[in-house]
Amino acid sequence: MGDGKPATIYDVAARAGVSKSLVSLVLQRSPRVSDQRRAAVLTAIQELDYRPSTAAVSLAGTRSRTIGVVLDDFRNQWFVDLLTGLREALQDQGHRLVVADRFLNTGLDASPVEGFLSMRVEGIVIAGEPTTDLAIPASMPVVIAGGRVSIPRADTVANDDRAGGGMAAAHLLDLGHTRLGFLGAGSAASQERRAGFEGAAAAAPAAAGPVTVAVAVLPGEPTEEAGSRALGALLDEHPDVTAVFAANDVMALGALSELAERGLRVPEDVSVIGYDDTPVAATRYVGLTSIDDRSVEIGRGAGERLLARIADPGLAATESLVEPRLVARRTTAPR
Amino acid sequence: MGDGKPATIYDVAARAGVSKSLVSLVLQRSPRVSDQRRAAVLTAIQELDYRPSTAAVSLAGTRSRTIGVVLDDFRNQWFVDLLTGLREALQDQGHRLVVADRFLNTGLDASPVEGFLSMRVEGIVIAGEPTTDLAIPASMPVVIAGGRVSIPRADTVANDDRAGGGMAAAHLLDLGHTRLGFLGAGSAASQERRAGFEGAAAAAPAAAGPVTVAVAVLPGEPTEEAGSRALGALLDEHPDVTAVFAANDVMALGALSELAERGLRVPEDVSVIGYDDTPVAATRYVGLTSIDDRSVEIGRGAGERLLARIADPGLAATESLVEPRLVARRTTAPR
DNA sequence: TTGTAGGCGTTATCAA
DNA sequence: TTGATAACGCCTACAA
Numbered sequence: 006m007g008d009g010k011p012a013t014i015y016d017v018a019a020r021a022g023v024s025k026s027l028v029s030l031v032l033q034r035s036p037r038v039s040d041q042r043r044a045a046v047l048t049a050i051q052e053l054d055y056r057p058s059t060a061a062v063s064l065a066g067t068r069s070r071t072i073g074v075v076l077d078d079f080r081n082q083w084f085v086d087l088l089t090g091l092r093e094a095l096q097d098q099g100h101r102l103v104v105a106d107r108f109l110n111t112g113l114d115a116s117p118v119e120g121f122l123s124m125r126v127e128g129i130v131i132a133g134e135p136t137t138d139l140a141i142p143a144s145m146p147v148v149i150a151g152g153r154v155s156i157p158r159a160d161t162v163a164n165d166d167r168a169g170g171g172m173a174a175a176h177l178l179d180l181g182h183t184r185l186g187f188l189g190a191g192s193a194a195s196q197e198r199r200a201g202f203e204g205a206a207a208a209a210p211a212a213a214g215p216v217t218v219a220v221a222v223l224p225g226e227p228t229e230e231a232g233s234r235a236l237g238a239l240l241d242e243h244p245d246v247t248a249v250f251a252a253n254d255v256m257a258l259g260a261l262s263e264l265a266e267r268g269l270r271v272p273e274d275v276s277v278i279g280y281d282d283t284p285v286a287a288t289r290y291v292g293l294t295s296i297d298d299r300s301v302e303i304g305r306g307a308g309e310r311l312l313a314r315i316a317d318p319g320l321a322a323t324e325s326l327v328e329p330r331l332v333a334r335r336t337t338a339p340r
Numbered sequence: 341m342g343d344g345k346p347a348t349i350y351d352v353a354a355r356a357g358v359s360k361s362l363v364s365l366v367l368q369r370s371p372r373v374s375d376q377r378r379a380a381v382l383t384a385i386q387e388l389d390y391r392p393s394t395a396a397v398s399l400a401g402t403r404s405r406t407i408g409v410v411l412d413d414f415r416n417q418w419f420v421d422l423l424t425g426l427r428e429a430l431q432d433q434g435h436r437l438v439v440a441d442r443f444l445n446t447g448l449d450a451s452p453v454e455g456f457l458s459m460r461v462e463g464i465v466i467a468g469e470p471t472t473d474l475a476i477p478a479s480m481p482v483v484i485a486g487g488r489v490s491i492p493r494a495d496t497v498a499n500d501d502r503a504g505g506g507m508a509a510a511h512l513l514d515l516g517h518t519r520l521g522f523l524g525a526g527s528a529a530s531q532e533r534r535a536g537f538e539g540a541a542a543a544a545p546a547a548a549g550p551v552t553v554a555v556a557v558l559p560g561e562p563t564e565e566a567g568s569r570a571l572g573a574l575l576d577e578h579p580d581v582t583a584v585f586a587a588n589d590v591m592a593l594g595a596l597s598e599l600a601e602r603g604l605r606v607p608e609d610v611s612v613i614g615y616d617d618t619p620v621a622a623t624r625y626v627g628l629t630s631i632d633d634r635s636v637e638i639g640r641g642a643g644e645r646l647l648a649r650i651a652d653p654g655l656a657a658t659e660s661l662v663e664p665r666l667v668a669r670r671t672t673a674p675r
Numbered sequence: 676t677t678g679t680a681g682g683c684g685t686t687a688t689c690a691a
Numbered sequence: 692t693t694g695a696t697a698a699c700g701c702c703t704a705c706a707a
Binding site: 013014015025026029032033057058060061062063064065066067 | 683684685686687
């Protein structure tokens with residue numbers, strides 16, 4: 006089957022002995038086609054290994070049936086789950102997903118959005134915090150998934166960081182810890198998580214005695230390095246802390262290594278809890294208790310919002326929060 | 341700037357007071373255009389925020405300038421580096437990269453390749469082992485990046501697993517270890533890495549005494565669980581082993597946790613070395629010595645091969661190997 | 676150097 | 692239920 010040029014709709018029509026229009030109708034699953042003709046067209050398609058040209062389809066059709074997903078960075082694994090959710094909501098509705106990170110196809114286009122606009126996507130999903138230089142036309146349906154910063158006419162679907170922080174505190178309180186610590190950095194998420202953590206700690210029933218929360222927040226990115234330094238600073242000032250909550254898993258990892266270097270055992274001496282439930286946390290070797298931000302749900306929600314917005318561009322922007330979930334592993338234990 | 345429909349080449353032509361052809365020439369950076377007209381067209385493009393429709397371009401043009409990348413799984417982080425290399429080779433030559441994993445757009449198309457064929461990509465890069473159900477037409481230029489199994493007319497660019505295994509052995513021998521262990525699973529890569537490891541161990545200068553390699557190979561996937569079990573089996577039979585080489589980082593992680601459970605310290609009691617140099621290995625907390633398979637190089641090589649094959653489809657298939665590199669961290673130490 | 680006209684592979688609109 | 696025929700937005704000879 007050495008195939009030269011791919012077959013076109015004309016080839017199929019000729020082979021099936023019908024007009025191109027009829028083939029098009031069959032392609033679109035129109036019910037207004039006789040079973041006989043339909044069968045003929047279908048077999049011709051099979052025999053020719055015909056496949057409609059997406060270029061021709063989106064050029065001639067009224068909609069491109071394509072939606073673009075802007076990832077901040079392929080290295081942030083959470084996008085994998087996000088995509089799963091998006092697929093469920095979008096793909097099953099006949100939409101094609103095209104993903105790009107900040108660098109993919111840079112050079113051809115200034116930003117991934119440029120490329121999407123050229124493709125005439127029907128909508129755009131921005132994963133994570135939107136950067137201001139994205140330059141998305143006002144008429145383009147947009148939804149931000151997993152980011153808190155909202156841009157003018159975009160819906161936002163994000164994890165409820167405050168609730169997650171509360172869950173972390175509740176978990177540690179349940180285990181009997183009363184001298185807690187928080188490790189944070191200079192991100193909006195970190196602030197929200199801290200607020201939730203402190204709020205829940207403060208609201209704890211006074212029965213078990215006073216609950217204290219020592220805090221170490223470093224400016225800058227929430228890196229492993231920052232986690233190590235924050236833990237060091239925290240412990241230097243409050244050596245009696247028995248459980249720490251890090252703003253994310255990466256920082257928690259830094260805390261773990263710093264604890265090991267100080268000869269403190271986890272969870273015997275100090276319990277540690279992270280946030281994001283990254284793949285590393287789930288490994289047996291690390292086994293980090295963490296807050297699952299439910300990225301699949303976020304993706305599904307974002308997809309549904311986008312669909313709604315595409316159907317009715319006039320819709321008011323909404324902000325919805327997805328309830329996180331605590332995943333207990335071996336880095337937390339009863340006091 | 342409420343923009344309704346995107347501007348077309350007609351709009352630009354009208355605005356600049358020239359023909360559509362002239363606009364097209366400017367778009368293609370043709371030198372045969374007067375500076376005056378060019379300037380007029382360029383400003384019209386700016387003012388209208390015009391962007392050529394990729395659909396129309398690829399439909400009217402002779403080439404789509406698009407190449408498809410099939411990822412086995414977005415969770416395998418190595419593709420990030422692979423993409424970096426591919427970008428360098430392809431994107432800079434004006435090619436657009438479209439990525440898809442096994443599931444992206446499934447439902448619309450049976451396989452990611454289906455989608456690529458519809459897009460009329462000029463070539464396909466398969467990352468990792470190609471599955472046989474890919475159904476790629478013989479006329480489509482294909483290169484396999486990072487996989488050993490080759491399909492009929494495809495070039496292959498992969499990591500030299502055998503050399504990597506040798507490096508692992510050399511490193512351990514350098515550190516004075518003589519009772520080595522290998523932890524493997526049922527993959528082709530595992531076999532090659534083992535062969536290289538054993539080969540280098542056998543070729544070691546007899547000066548430092550005899551070198552032994554105990555082996556534990558489990559059937560199935562090289563998972564963390566498999567790593568734990570393999571290490572257990574190995575140590576049960578050969579308690580005197582002082583250094584182990586795992587077929588990949590994930591298995592090495594399993595080995596690390598099993599060692600911890602057995603009360604053995606790393607690297608004081610046992611040195612551990614993995615393969616792939618995954619992000620987890622590079623964290624301070626894990627700090628796993630590993631073999632970097634140089635995915636960026638593989639991507640660049642694959643991109644170049646693909647370019648060559650697109651230019652001359654008649655080219656004979658080649659297989660090239662990229663030399664890996666050892667990255668020493670804290671899980672290996674002198675005996 | 677610039678403009679005219681045809682065609683790329685579909686969908687969409689009308690007739691038949 | 693089918694079949695012409697005109698778009699869709701751009702490239703590419705070919706002419707001017």
